[in-house]
Amino acid sequence: MPAWSTVLRAAHPMRSNVSHRMRLAVGGLRHKTTLDFRTWKEDPAAVLQNARRRNVRLDLDLVLARHDAFTDLEYQSRQLRARRNEITADIKSAHQAGDDAVKQALAEEAKSLRSRLADVEAERDATYLELMQEALHVPNHTHPAVPDEEPTVLQVVGSKPVFDFEPRDHIALGEMHELFDFEAGARTTGTSFYYLKNAAAALEMALIQLALNRMMLAGYMPVSPPDVVRESLVAGCGFQPRDEASQVYELASKHASGAGTLCLAGTAEIPLAGLNMQRTFAAEELPLNMVAFGRAFRCEAGSHGTATRGLYRVHQFSKVELFSIMPNDEALSNAMHEKILADQVQLFTDLGLHFEVLDMPAHDLGAPAYRKFDIEAWMPGRASYGEISSTSNCLDYQSRRLEIRCKTADGTSSGFAHTLNGTACAIPRLLIALLETHQQADGRIPMPAVLHPFLPPQYHVLVPKQPKQPTAA
Known part of the structure; x- marks a missing residue:
């Protein structure tokens, strides 16, 4: 480092x-x-x-x-x-x-x-x-196709579900099925913490297993990383707030290691980058594609209100992350960016979601990303789209800071490697989209067939604990 x-x-x-x-x-x-x-x-x-x-x-x-x-x-x-x-x-x-x-x-x-x-x-x-x-505040280069003001819609998958009743939001569905306990989360830890119970807990584990299995079959190497990382690594990955409202949880100084402050990782991207810092890759070792499950911790200092209540903006959540190290070749890293996106799109398509793929504007890239694609799923109970995933190509922005180098086939140095990252699944918002999309008038919620191998039979179709009649549309 x-x-x-x-x-x-x-x-x-x-x-x-x-x-x-x-x-x-x-x-x-x-x-x-x-x-x-x-x-x-x-x-x-x-x-x-x-x-x-x-x-x-x-x-x-x-x-x-x-x-x-x-x-x-x-x-x-x-x-x-x-x-x-x-x-x-x-x-x-x-x-x-x-x-x-x-x-x-x-x-x-x-x-x-x-x-x-x-x-x-x-x-x-x-x-x-x-x-x-x-x-360290000088941002990465920007891909020439990146828009300036508004996102460009690159792809629309599926269509908005049509209901003959007023669709419930995930909070109402959670009450019907006893899925969440936000009050206990607040008593145990604080606001924006929560418990997943019954089918929601089972769905969390099923989604993680589905995402891990899919990505391993797609060629990603599984890694189980630590969720606690050095502050220096967080900064080396480019997560530096532009003001005093940091999104990073720091551990108390008495727990700091000899090399400085320890933090809770906001994404498994950070420890996956750390796994390979100060390393020089031979040509035959790349690409290196990894997938990891981790807990993500974020202060989430943004606004809170009706649109962000429940699971939409929380301080801790489960997440399956993709991370790739590529040769110092923009054409190759751009191609890998498209592959990560395709793997994400296939997963969310198989979950029966309606979503849009967005090419994000320059002002929304943060410091590390050269280009970033977001996936926003339709959430009927919120009557709006919400981000459920993203993928970024960072070129050599992170590898320069973390000293991740690569060589050509003849053994000479080709400079700094390229890094890319993407979210295979972030549980809370994925649960929102799943529950709200697949709900039925009687409160039942059939789960997509791709989840059945990872769920016990009683959770293939969620049945309300206390069935309620929906309000007529």
């Missing part, structure tokens, strides 16, 4: 100031400069235009000035260290020759040099931290 990443913190309005935690970690810096400073210097106007498209506030002049200053100070440091080594050798020679005068003069020079070196390296460290604190 690049040592600078052990000191990253969420963005602060005064980003040019070096945080206390960052200062504490100065001694461990290795001064990795794997970000694409050369490209930024060659065409700063394009970098700024891209940042504006993506709604990212960026002081590129500060970044480039700090990089020049850091480069100069690093050069001075190396020169002083080289001279220090020469003095050490000269003192040894003078001692062997019995030349005390020369030895004394060299000792005085060494003393002066130590002071100069300490000053230069202190300034270098501070400059580096200021540089990285701003440079």
Whole structure:
């Protein structure tokens, strides 16, 4: 892991100031400069235009000035260290020759040099931290097909279900079938936590098994990752909030590891990236496609209201994640992006959902994504579409920060690998879409046939605990 990443913190309005935690970690810096400073210097106007498209506030002049200053100070440091080594050798020679005068003069020079070196390296460290604190906000390049304002609908699958009754939302269906307990979740942990019970708990496990099996058959290697990760890894993956409202849960400092703060992962993408950081792949080892189940934890600081009640916006949920490492070849990574999307589309089609595939606009890409496709399913009880999945091609944005490299067939380096990610299933919103789409007038909810092998027979069709007659449309 690049040592600078052990000191990253969420963005602060005064980003040019070096945080206390960052200062504490100065001694461990290795001064990795794997970000694409050369490209930024060659065409700063394009970098700024891209940042504006993506709604990212960026002081590129500060970044480039700090990089020049850091480069100069690093050069001075190396020169002083080289001279220090020469003095050490000269003192040894003078001692062997019995030349005390020369030895004394060299000792005085060494003393002066130590002071100069300490000053230069202190300034270098501070400059580096200021540089990285701003440079890490430079977003990825943007695919030329990405729209500017509104998403482009790429594909529509199925059609909206037609009911001869007023469709219930998932909360009403949950009460009929005793599926959720939000009050107990609030008492146990807090708001936006919940219990899944009875058929909902069985459906959670069935959906996870279905997604894992499908993706393993599609060539993804199964991985069972940790849900607790280092803060440095979270930042290295590009999850840096643009304001003080961080979405990341941090563990109390008394539980921090020797390398810094520990966090609860917001997606298995993060530990899957960590599994391969600081690694160089041979040509025959790529592509590497992985699938993992994990618990996702998110503060979800966004607005809460009628449209987001129930399971729609929660702090913890089960999720099956896809992660791919590809050669440094945009054509290949774009093709893999399409494959991930196709695997997602097939899964949600087989679950009988109506959904749209969207090419997301530049301002909705976040920092890491070069291009992002969202899948939004129709949720009849909400009478609107809701995001149930997404997939992103990050090119070398994450691999530069995590030092994931690749080689060509002849063994020479081809630079940084490309990374991609996608959601196979995120349980809460998938449950909303399933329950609301397949509900019947009498409250029964038949489950799609693809789930039957993973469900006990009593849950092939959900039967209300207390049947209620629907309101006439």
